[in-house]
Amino acid sequence: MENGVPRREKVLTLESMNPCVRKVEYAVRGPIVTRAMELEKELEKGVKKPFTEVIRANIGDAQAMGQKPITFLRQVTALCLYPELQNDNKFPEDAKQKARRILQACAGHSVGAYSASQGVEVIRQDVAKYIESRDGGIPSHADNIYLTTGASDGIVTIMKLLVAGQGKSRTGIMIPIPQYPLYSAAIAELNAVQVNYYLDEENCWALDIKELRDSLYEARKHCNPKVLCIINPGNPTGQVQSRKCIEDVIQFVAEENLFLLADEVYQDNVYAEDCAFHSFKKVLFEMGPQYSSTVELASFHSISKGFMGECGFRGGYMEVINMDPEVKQQLTKLVSVRLCSPVPGQALMGVIMNPPQPGDASYKQYNNEKLAVLRNLAEKAQLTEKIFRQAPGIRCNPVQGAMYSFPRIEIPCKAVQEAKAQGLAPDMFFCIKLLEETGICVVPGSGFGQREGTYHFRMTILPPTSKLEILLQKLSQFHEKFTKEYS
Incomplete structure (x- = not known):
């Protein structure tokens, strides 16, 4: 008492x-x-x-x-949030056109309405076109694009699909060490098994296939490793993987029958003159049908990093490749439980994917x-x-x-x-x-x-x-x- x-x-x-x-x-x-x-x-x-x-x-x-926001991104966002600004001559016409196109695709012509669970369709189409352009014309389909609450949300969602089993059959998820703590946190929350592979600090944090293989074989003694996570460019290590390294990784996951998660949120952030960003999807398809028709891949991008730095809008996307159609239905069901990602974040993603082009009023400033x-x-x-x-x-x-x-x-x-x-x-x-x-x-x-x-x-x-x-x-x-x- x-x-x-x-x-x-x-x-x-x-x-x-x-x-x-x-x-x-x-x-x-x-x-x-x-x-x-x-x-x-x-x-x-x-x-x-x-x-x-x-x-x-x-x-x-x-x-x-x-860091100051990119003017054009905020102009279109403002016009989407407050359409009455269409009458304000301070806003360039190309920003107004972008906002009208996005609003036309939103329920009730408002970013305050729910979108489809996968995201606003025209924005997913713009993401697919962006990926096609980035990867030199390799096809991308809007149906494989899911707009997410930042990249983190997409990564955890895919992990949820992959985690299963008990005891020695429990899913193992291979992550780089050093890693971004989202991965270890998600693995702990989902009660999966964390399988570490160490990056080579003596070689500018390069990924070593022998280390991957040793880590995988050791893990198979106590769990069922099904997933390989790659962060490129690296967080926290800042390395950029070579094309040869990416090819080796794809060959490795094909041989060992692993699902590949490619965290590519820093793809715009490459500074070293002798480095270039290569998307896993592009390299996968350029390696030929032996790999491009079989390797299961989910790749992730975000509006939080790059040159945009729009962390607070929580926008991102994931693209899934070679996912079993029945599992893909389950993925769509899973994202629908939380209705949709924030629509203003989706809108901002749409502008980044479909920016001003040469000849547009805002191109030079952007x-x-x-x-x-x-x-x-x-x-x-x-x-x-x-x-x-x-x-x-x-x-x-x-x-x-x-x-x-x-x-x-x-x-x-x-x-x-x-x-x-x-x-x-x-x-x-x-x-x-x-x-x-x-x-x-x-x-x-x-x-x-x-x-x-x-x-x-x-x-x-x-x-x-x-x-x-x-x-x-x-x-x-x-x-x-x-x-x-x-x-």
Whole structure:
């Protein structure tokens, strides 16, 4: 009894809740980010710190880091959300035409209405045309396109279809290490088996087919590996896979009868002059019918990255290739349970897939803004590599693509012991000290996976160049100080 009222036990407790959810971890928004938010509030209240601001370099959120939206994308979005702006002469005619076309395809001519579960049909048609153009004319069909709530939603949805079995028959999902923590989190939530394959840090984080094969054969002793996940360009590692590597991967999944998931959300973000993006679908079809008619592939893209940086709109797509027709019906059923992805995000995806063309009123401004963003990111990728290369005890591979650097750091034995005494991973201990003393928020490599005995952190290259340079210098200086303190 409590105050005369019978005390009732909670139905939902840590002990009674879904144990798979308890296993879920997501380092990108983990405890270090919570502490960063606390420090921001303390600074607002006037609490004295050794720094004047918290610099969040933990997440690939371009506009939060100061990147300006692409004008044409926002113009069309505004016109879709508030069609009365069609009467405003500040908006170019090609933006108005795009908005009218999208609204014409929406139920009730409104982006506030539900769409079909796969997405607005004309937008799926535009996605298919974009893929055809990107891949040199290889056909793409709107019926194979699903518009999603960001790429993450599509990845988890496909995983749901693939996970089955108990004990040794439980589905194994092969993921790169280091990985983007969405994958380990989804695998834990779905009660699948995480099968790690290590990228080769000594070879600019390249993918090694022998490592893939060894990992697969070892996993078959305790589970049923059915899925291979590839992130290209890489997150958190920033590598861009060669065409030869992609061919080897396709041959591997064909031989071993695996379902291939290709996370290609950074396909616009390639900076190294000797690198180029090759889509898995394009390479698959160019390898001939032996592969293109049999290998099951789902590929993913998003409006959150690239030059767009429209994370908050939560738009994405997936294309499925060689999926069993009956399973595809089940996929359509599964996405219909959640009705549809956000229609404003779909609309924005449609504009990105069908941008202004030469001769259109908005083409010059759109193209200039796009190229300026990508040039700036390339400069920041080079700056990051250059400064870390000069820092003692920090080793950084070239940032060939994506939006992140994943440097390896030396941590003295004394610091490793102190971290263990506090129940922390050594790189988490380093990142916490870095945050408390400099206000710089990065994510420890242990949240992404790394070879035993090595320590890393992931940081985004998105802050403005002047701020990024200060961040890199302060981080390098802190590591030198940290090393001396614990030597």
